[in-house]
Amino acid sequence: MWEEMESRRHKLGKVFPASFGAADEREGIIEYMLQGSVDFITKNGERQAVSWAGHAILNEVEGGLKYRLYQVFLRR
Incomplete structure (x- = not known):
């Protein structure tokens, strides 16, 4: 999909x-949902705005946070 785009701008x-998940699986995990939009211009000059939602899970690893999962769902 993105190879067709000239530019894009995400807005959270x-x-x-x-x-x-189950409570006993939650230790060291941060989980959240996101909602936003993306404005883009295709290589043929078409402009569009699309809503999106995201799901992210982070794990604590060696004193820092790393993504275990990041999914984005677009509404076209």
Whole structure:
């Protein structure tokens, strides 16, 4: 999809805490949902705005945070 794009600009609207796993699996995990939009221009000059949602899970690793999962869902 992105190879068709000349440019794009993502806008983050909201971030929500989330918890989709069992309580005993939650230690050291940060999970959240995101909502936003992306404005883009295709290589043929077409302009579009698309809503998106995201799901992210981070793990604590050696005193820092690393993404375990990051999914984005576009609404076209």
